[in-house]
Amino acid sequence: MTNSATIAAIATPAGSGGIGIIKISGKDALTIAASVFRKSCGRTPNSEPRTPNVFESHRLYHGYVVNPENGRVLDEILLAVMVAPYSYTREDVVEIHAHSGPAVLTAILNLVLKHGARLADPGEFTKRAYLSGRIDLTQAEAVIDIINAKTEKSLDIATAQIRGNIKAHIESVRDSLFHILAETEAAIDFPEDVEETIDTDSAVEVIQNQVVDKLNKLIKQYENAHFLRDGLKVLIAGRPNVGKSSLMNCLLRKDRAIVTPIPGTTRDFIEETLNIRGIPVTITDTAGLHETDDPVEILGIKKAYEYIEDADLILFMTDLSQPLTPDDHEIYEKISHKNFILVANKADLVEEKFEPDIPDAWKLPISPELRKPEIIKTSVRYDRGVDALRDLIAAVSMGGYDDKNTIIPNLRHKLALERGLQAASSAASGIQNGTPFELISMDIQESLDSLGEILGITIREDILDQIFSRFCIGK
Ligand SMILES: Nc1nc2c(c(=O)[nH]1)N(C=O)[C@@H](CNc1ccc(C(=O)N[C@@H](CCC(=O)O)C(=O)O)cc1)CN2
Ligand SMILES: Nc1nc2c(ncn2[C@@H]2O[C@H](COP(=O)(O)OP(=O)(O)OP(=O)(O)O)[C@@H](O)[C@H]2O)c(=O)[nH]1
């Protein structure tokens, strides 16, 4: 790390704001700061340059950024100094806290670059924090998740991850594997003492309890709850004119989609993100699904059916004021294999007590503990029943989620967990079947490597680049 370049970038978002920060990290950070910084001296920055020869770590200096070539003052600033290794990157870090505006920040950055820094790549500060060993890969990924988090729940997951919860779990599983590996290696080295070096029953038990079960649990938690980090894909489907676009607008609390009494109003997809009870949701309004000869509608309907496959939850909308039609039945056939909620709309047009004739298969199973209704009756036009629908969307999707468990692997983790699980299971059955210890040892090693990938212990350079390329510059 010590001989890598000194990097610099604007760390705050583009545009005007309160303050903007330029970050510098690397062995020349302090020298560069000394060249362009003048400590304040009364109100005249360039009369008497009082740049400290030695910056004290973790201090904030008030002063000016001055171009030493011509004495031009670029801005009045605060300078933060963090001397290695007590910094984000474990290198010398200097932050210039300036006024925020595109011109002033670019001018300061250019001056810093002229004095020997190079522009940082996206995510390069965090990559250095990872390469220096200050954080593992799951913690680096959590930095992006924090930046991208749109709801409080997503943020909770990311902050738990940055504090190392996934890291701790994976490390404990790996410890168990190392233990078994040591025993199998001993059994390989001293085949005559196998009885003494390895107790096969207890080895199988350890793999089952300490590895297989724990990995299965993490994979399940991904499946049950990854929507909390990646977003829940909700699709509104139904025949024309039942009120799909009206529902979309009502959930968004704004007039986003065009609503008219004319069936076939929505032709294309309308996708928006919103927060439903803390769940980040991507909601899609689609063209009304029905038999038609209209070529534009046919295209929209074809796309809607493709979208159904991709959705996590379907809001299947019908019109309470009319009997079910063949189109409704056709739609049911297309969505019945997915998670769906029946939303019976236009309740204002029928008596309060009206019981619609809806097939049982279209209803949600009653679950007393969640007090889930079987269907939702709405009058979207008058914003009735929509709040209950929000509750039901949350209840249905959070069904498998354990609230106390904020460990939610991402897709990359899950794929590595699956590989680790497979290798560990193969080791366990190998031990039971008397497979040679050489092969068992290879399985355990493979499991260790797959889990090590999650933490970034064993990982390919291209995967690292892929992860850090998701960052913005200055992070
Ligand atoms: N101004 C500023 N704010 C920021 C950051 C930053 O780099 N600069 N961060 C950037 O993401 C985040 C905070 N994360 C940080 C994590 C570790 C260290 C750090 O210096 N760690 C050292 C020393 C710890 C100590 O002295 O207590 C270490 O762990 O060795 C700094 C920031 C969010 N806010
Ligand atoms: N009475 C009543 N009318 C409603 C309700 N919801 C929507 N409507 C009306 O039904 C008509 C159709 O609404 P839209 O939201 O455009 O229906 P859609 O399902 O998106 O229709 P397409 O895009 O054509 O498939 C509009 O005139 C709405 O004002 C409701 O709860 N009650």
Ligand SMILES: [Mg+2]
């Ligand atoms: Mg519509």
